[in-house]
Amino acid sequence: MNSRQTNKNNHTISESNGEYWADNVSKYFGEQPGLVNVNLTLNKGQIHCVCGANAAGKTTIVRVLAGLLKPDKGKITQPEKKKTGLMLEYSMLYPKLSIAENLRFYAGLYGVEKEKHYIDKLLESLGLDDLKSERIEVLSAGMQKRASFARAIINKPELVLLDEPFSGLDQQAAEKVKANIKELAGNKSAVLITTHWINQVIEFCDEFSVLDKGRLIMNEKAANVDKQAFCRDYVFYARRNG
Amino acid sequence: MRKVLLILSFIFLTGGWTICLLPGRVEPAVRNIIYVHVPSAITSLVCMVAVLIGSIQYLRTKKDKWDFFAAGSVEAGFIFATVLNITGCIFAKAEWEVWWTPSARLVSSATLWFLYTAYLILRSNTAGKLRKKVCAVTGIIASVDVPFVLISARFIRDIHQPGFSFETGWQYSGLAMLIAGSLLLASVWVLVRIRIFRIESKIYDYK
Amino acid sequence: MKAKFFRTISILYKDLLCELRSGQGIAVMILPEILIAGLFRISGITITEPERLVSCVLLVNLLFAGILGGERTALSEHENGCINGLLVCPAKSEEIYFAKFGFNFLLLCLFGIIIVPILAILFLTESNIHLLELLFSILLINIALGSVVTILGFLVYRSGAGNSLLSVIFIPVMLPVFIPAVNLITYCLGGGDTIDTGNKAVQFLVCFDIIFLTLGWLLFDFVLEEN
Numbered sequence: 114m115n116s117r118q119t120n121k122n123n124h125t126i127s128e129s130n131g132e133y134w135a136d137n138v139s140k141y142f143g144e145q146p147g148l149v150n151v152n153l154t155l156n157k158g159q160i161h162c163v164c165g166a167n168a169a170g171k172t173t174i175v176r177v178l179a180g181l182l183k184p185d186k187g188k189i190t191q192p193e194k195k196k197t198g199l200m201l202e203y204s205m206l207y208p209k210l211s212i213a214e215n216l217r218f219y220a221g222l223y224g225v226e227k228e229k230h231y232i233d234k235l236l237e238s239l240g241l242d243d244l245k246s247e248r249i250e251v252l253s254a255g256m257q258k259r260a261s262f263a264r265a266i267i268n269k270p271e272l273v274l275l276d277e278p279f280s281g282l283d284q285q286a287a288e289k290v291k292a293n294i295k296e297l298a299g300n301k302s303a304v305l306i307t308t309h310w311i312n313q314v315i316e317f318c319d320e321f322s323v324l325d326k327g328r329l330i331m332n333e334k335a336a337n338v339d340k341q342a343f344c345r346d347y348v349f350y351a352r353r354n355g
Numbered sequence: 356m357r358k359v360l361l362i363l364s365f366i367f368l369t370g371g372w373t374i375c376l377l378p379g380r381v382e383p384a385v386r387n388i389i390y391v392h393v394p395s396a397i398t399s400l401v402c403m404v405a406v407l408i409g410s411i412q413y414l415r416t417k418k419d420k421w422d423f424f425a426a427g428s429v430e431a432g433f434i435f436a437t438v439l440n441i442t443g444c445i446f447a448k449a450e451w452e453v454w455w456t457p458s459a460r461l462v463s464s465a466t467l468w469f470l471y472t473a474y475l476i477l478r479s480n481t482a483g484k485l486r487k488k489v490c491a492v493t494g495i496i497a498s499v500d501v502p503f504v505l506i507s508a509r510f511i512r513d514i515h516q517p518g519f520s521f522e523t524g525w526q527y528s529g530l531a532m533l534i535a536g537s538l539l540l541a542s543v544w545v546l547v548r549i550r551i552f553r554i555e556s557k558i559y560d561y562k
Numbered sequence: 563m564k565a566k567f568f569r570t571i572s573i574l575y576k577d578l579l580c581e582l583r584s585g586q587g588i589a590v591m592i593l594p595e596i597l598i599a600g601l602f603r604i605s606g607i608t609i610t611e612p613e614r615l616v617s618c619v620l621l622v623n624l625l626f627a628g629i630l631g632g633e634r635t636a637l638s639e640h641e642n643g644c645i646n647g648l649l650v651c652p653a654k655s656e657e658i659y660f661a662k663f664g665f666n667f668l669l670l671c672l673f674g675i676i677i678v679p680i681l682a683i684l685f686l687t688e689s690n691i692h693l694l695e696l697l698f699s700i701l702l703i704n705i706a707l708g709s710v711v712t713i714l715g716f717l718v719y720r721s722g723a724g725n726s727l728l729s730v731i732f733i734p735v736m737l738p739v740f741i742p743a744v745n746l747i748t749y750c751l752g753g754g755d756t757i758d759t760g761n762k763a764v765q766f767l768v769c770f771d772i773i774f775l776t777l778g779w780l781l782f783d784f785v786l787e788e789n
Contacts, residue, residue: 195652221569224565503773
């Protein structure tokens, strides 16, 4: 059992156990429930998908696990800061800097070892090598999304939190991002993906959860689920809940 | 507790005014405004110290009662700072024939008032849990600034000096009673406001 | 320690690079101030103490440049949610604070270097300037301005109260700096104040700088953290 420390926010920092969880976590925004008694486990080497309608709590769970939000109740575990990768709906990239400059900046902050051409290889894997000198402000939304994904994994994180990584991406770009996600899981990172569209992730996730108005209404391993039926039922549920 | 403090403040204020206006009277009559001016000054400064304590304690403990304490102190301090500035202007007109002049005391009073106002504006424009934290940080910065305000005001080339000082024991004791009465009145305000804030937050939670 | 210093410098360098490429900040800060100084000159007011007038105009200009800089520092970090990128990375709040303070300080120093000769040309007929003392004084004032505006800029931005509120809270907090600084700069420009007043003002400013830098460092964490 690896030793665990507790930081000042009462979050447990796991050294390298590779298992991260949200334990009975609740978060309220005034009167609105963001999360209500959510229990979630993320295992290393596995890709966990969290689905839900708008305002279900998908972004909230990502932000809570990243340490950006403190839960009102419950506990979370997370690795040290430099081993967490985060991607949100906005790119978190400086508009006046180029893709490469942004990545070099974040690589410096994370203290990533300067492998030769590491950033170049990463950008090539995402199809951004031709655009590495372009400023973020001139890029399209899809390109910014890919650049944001690169920023999220620049530090080879143990825990990767991706909030709707496929939104705004075309098929080709989405395939490149999926390939990188699978590689992360192959390197024993724990990956959490949130999405509206289950069919984007159904074939490569290891575990599924569904959030509804902050509550976890389903949590199943992919092996135990008929994926086609699940997909169908989820689409029906999504349509019914608008 | 609030009732006891209110009664005590009434006794001190009444007694103090009786002493100040009869045996402790200053000539000419308008100079007696100093009996309002000085207690207001001291009370508004004490309120600023209370804001500092409340703000630090809130950031340390995250308990709402300290935020309510700081906010109540700011409101009390604002009222007394307003009285301080108005009476200061009246005194300046009586002494130096101008409503306002950049003298050390008047500049310090005005800055104190602006610091309280800034806190209140910030508080009313921020919502939720963030408001308490923002106000606590503002409170600390404002209260740490106050000693610097008082010291820096002495750099002003103050060509106007007060033309009198207290002489008799009646004047000093009257002033002391009024200071005590003002402090008690401010503490009543703070306690009432803490109670109102508590009720408001319970209503909010209930909803 | 080395890693902390490196992260601070990285954030500072990034801010300077962004500012250089946008170019808005410097132009926005300098041009209006030059116009204001020109307005004073054109107004035809009787200048009995030109050194004191120059020090007042300079300090007002620095004050407003500080406000503009502080607003921009907070705004630039919230574009594209970049502040979240800083919050999840290993950079601590004090590293971010000192980087932002360094950025505001350097910008104000650059502004001071540009505006002082212009004011001297517009208002001063005789030149009895103690240049080294003047530069040192402006450095001290900029440290005070930078340390306060960095934390207040972020505070006001995160409160969602609107950037116009920054001037409401910034100016009263900076008033204690303004008063002795006027005397100090008047002395440095060869004005009537004695060296004794200048020394007292320097001691006051050093004290203010140390306390508010420390306060900013301690409180910045609370300003950055979300609920």
